[in-house]
Structures are given as C-alpha cells and as structure tokens.
Amino acid sequence: MEGLTALAPAKGRPREFDVDVALAAALRVFWQRGYEGASLSDLTSEMGITRPSLYAAFGNKEMLFRKAFDLYEREKMAYMKTALDAPTAREVAERLLRGAVDIHCGVEDPRGCLSVISSLACGLEAESIRAEVIARRASGEAALIARFERASADGDFPPGVKPRALAHYLIAILQGMAVQAGTGASRGQLEQLVDTSLIIWPGR
Numbered sequence: 421m422e423g424l425t426a427l428a429p430a431k432g433r434p435r436e437f438d439v440d441v442a443l444a445a446a447l448r449v450f451w452q453r454g455y456e457g458a459s460l461s462d463l464t465s466e467m468g469i470t471r472p473s474l475y476a477a478f479g480n481k482e483m484l485f486r487k488a489f490d491l492y493e494r495e496k497m498a499y500m501k502t503a504l505d506a507p508t509a510r511e512v513a514e515r516l517l518r519g520a521v522d523i524h525c526g527v528e529d530p531r532g533c534l535s536v537i538s539s540l541a542c543g544l545e546a547e548s549i550r551a552e553v554i555a556r557r558a559s560g561e562a563a564l565i566a567r568f569e570r571a572s573a574d575g576d577f578p579p580g581v582k583p584r585a586l587a588h589y590l591i592a593i594l595q596g597m598a599v600q601a602g603t604g605a606s607r608g609q610l611e612q613l614v615d616t617s618l619i620i621w622p623g624r
Contacts, residue, residue, distance in 0.1 A: 439477055442467040446478075447488040451530040454537045455485055455549045485538075485549060492534050493556070496523055504563060509571035510621050512564075513590055517614040520594050524601035524610060532602030536595055561591060581622045593617055 445466045449458045460481060464471055478484040499522075503515035524531055538553045568583035577583070597610055 437467075437469050437473065442469055442477070443484075443487055443491055446484055447491050447534075448530060450485055450488050451492070451532075451534045451537070455546050482549060486552070489534065489538075489553070489556070496529070496534075499523075500560060501563075504567045509568055509576045509586075510618070510623070512567060512571075513621060514614070514618055516590065516594060517597075517617060520597055521607060521610045521614060524598060525607040531604075533595070533598035536598040537602065561587065564590070578622055586622070590617075 445468070446463055449462050449466050452458075453462065458481075460471060460474070463481070463484070464474055467474065469477075474484065478487060499519035500516060503512050503519060506512045506515050520533075523529070524533070535553055535557055538549060565584050565587045568577075568587050571577060572581065572583045577586070593613065597605075597613055600613075601610060
C-alpha cells in the first residue's frame with residue numbers, strides 16, 4: 421500500500437503494519453483524550469504497534485500528534501473550507517454549524533473537537549502543541565473574518581453589524597457546541613443551538 425511504501429525503512433524488510441490505519445487510530449486516541457491525556461501505552465495499544473515502531477514511523481509523540489492533526493483537518497474539518505464558498509454569510513454560518521453537529525455526533529468518531537480539547541487541556545510541558553493548535557485555529561478565524569468582511573461590502577448585513585465581531589460570535593458558538601458535545605449533549609440539543617443561532621442571525 422502507498423502508506424507503507426512512503427514510510428518504509430530504507431533498508432531491511434517493510435514494516436508489518438499499515439501506516440495510514442495506525443495514524444487514524446492515533447487520531448482517535450488524541451481526539452478522545454487530548455495530547456497530554458494520550459499516553460504512549462494508549463497510543464501503541466490502539467495503533468497495534470510497538471514503541472520502537474512508533475518512533476521509527478512517526479518520530480516522537482509530538483510529531484505523531486502533528487501528523488494526526490493534519491489528518492483531522494484534511495478529513496474531518498474539510499467542510500469548514502467549503503462552507504466559506506456559500507453565497508451568503510448566513511449560509512456560511514449554517515454550513516459551519518450543521519457541519520459541526522455532524523462531526524460532534526458522528527457514530528464512529530469521538531465527540532467534541534480535537535482543536536478545543538488540545539488547546540484547553542495542555543500544561544506547560546505541551547505548550548508547543550497548544551501554541552500550534554491555536555495558530556492553526558487563528559488561520560481559520562482569519563479566513564472567516566475575511567469572508568464576513570466581503571459579505572459586509574456586498575451589503576449582506578444590516579447597518580451596524582461588525583464582521584469581525586460577528587465572526588468571533590460564531591466561533592464562540594462553535595467552540596461552545598464542541599464543549600457541550602464532549603460532555604454529553606445530544607444531537608437534538610446541539611441542533612436546537614443551531615436553529616436558535618440562525619433565528620437571531622442578522623438579516624439584510
């Protein structure tokens with residue numbers, strides 16, 4: 421398989437595990453427990469590999485997390501980029517909110533948001549991980565602000581609405597939904613939050 425070939429050792433026999441499958445398993449562990457809460461024993465057990473194999477294939481735990489976070493953004497958060505292409509700001513907001521519900525309430529994936537978990541539950545020893553997660557989130561925030569500023573220039577908001585403030589409001593709702601999902605909120609409860617947010621969304 422391609423994953424095996426890409427990360428296979430230069431010498432000796434190929435690794436006896438699928439790198440892509442192992443990385444997906446690592447993502448689930450980080451998603452459930454956060455960076456610090458995921459021990460090497462947890463990771464190797466779920467990935468079905470030994471510690472030497474983990475180090476050989478992925479480097480250290482920090483490098484493994486970064487690769488897992490790349491996978492998370494690429495596969496789980498792809499809806500956020502496509503949401504920005506919606507024709508109106510309200511539709512952007514609705515796609516983001518409903519996409520978040522689908523992610524938080526998936527049958528196979530852990531509940532909550534890996535980004536929120538990893539930025540809130542990191543101590544001093546994992547400060548570099550927390551800083552990177554926040555930086556990646558800031559990039560998405562900047563894209564949302566730019567989209568709302570464009571919407572404002574197009575007359576998509578009534579007078580007095582500040583695009584940056586509205587973007588921050590929407591992000592706060594999304595983060596709150598992630599926290600609530602992680603503590604057991606049902607899909608119905610999250611959908612009520614979405615419906616309420618859309619009812620009070622500023623119209624033209």
